[in-house]
Amino acid sequence: MAEASSRHKLSKLIGSIYDCALDPGRWEYALTGIRDALDAQTAVLHLNDLSQDRLLMYRTVGIEPYWLEQQAKHIREIHARLIEDLLTWPSLEVPHVLSRNVSQTYLETSRYFQECLKPQGLVDVMSFFLMHTPTRLVGFAVARHERQGIITEREIALGKLLLPHVRRSLMISNMLDISTIERARMAEALDALTCAVVLANERGAILHANRSARHMLLSGGPIQDVHGILQAKIPSASKELHNAIILAAGDEGSIGNTGLAIRLTEPDLPPIFARVLPMVSGDLRASLEPAAVAAVFIGNAPDEHDAADMLATAFGLTLAETRVLASLLAGHTLAETAASLRIANATTKTHLDNIFEKTGVSRQAELMRLVMQIVPPAGQPVP
Missing domain, CATH: 1.10.10.10 (Winged helix-like DNA-binding domain superfamily/Winged helix DNA-binding domain)
Known part of the structure; x- marks a missing residue:
């Protein structure tokens, strides 16, 4: 019974993360769930301007306004440390854990740790890097209070499990004109988007294709309607798309990186990719089309x-x-x-x-x- 309850809580948490793809205003709610699941004191989702030492986005839970002001004073030290660590970091799939990756000698001389973290009773921070460019860094992090102790393997494993879902939600949100969604009724939102979107049921049947997707289907694009079933023209892409939809229809917590970047075009053609967003849980996503288990977002590769x-x-x-x-x-x-x-x-x-x-x-x-x-x-x- 406890295991079933735990799975239900995890599924609900992942559902709340995916709701943020269509409504970024829900991140505080999702961050609260992430913080509680990782038994932490605080949680943040941040977008850092590394070149100008600024925070362009900072969604937080569990941090008092006074400490937010104090933290802003140490942004240059924080960025310098992040840049130094990222130069040698093995993978963006690996979290940065303060107690494991920063020496005690550094902490003893760090004004950020001594003047900001330590006075709050915070003893450990685990950070995940979601996207990284030469001037921008997107990530999420949790901090633990001394009563909770330092980060353990449990939190690292759970954080890794949540990482692809947070990344998928942010990447899909990044493809959308969120202001358009906020202005339009949700039933009309998909047709207002410029990127191609297809809603599918557990069999892959097309329930709704927005204007861009319909044009792609009719013009001989990389996706096709085969007797009402969404398929890619490349067999391997169709198989991965089908597998991602099946996972989305079941336990969306198990989808991981499946369907996060499905190449729909042959190697000698400009790359076009599909990303699959689970739609089963979450009141916001379900309101688009109750029978849909997945939304397939299709866009070009980056420069x-x-x-x-x-x-x-x-x-x-x-x-x-x-x-x-x-x-x-x-x-x-x-x-x-x-x-x-x-x-x-x-x-x-x-x-x-x-x-x-x-x-x-x-x-x-x-x-x-x-x-x-x-x-x-x-x-x-x-x-």
């Missing part, structure tokens, strides 16, 4: 140069590796990349191997998937 720069910053790529990556993201082969950069084929292969090692992938398809997981779509600003 290859912007994407390469973002990965370079996140994973510490060299300038040469970044140039190779940008060429590959543009759809060029290794040979074409070598020719355009006027370097030997073997040198290009060495750069690619180094990129694989630094990013933790082993194939170019996995590299593109990683890009789509952490980089916003082309033409869409970071939220």
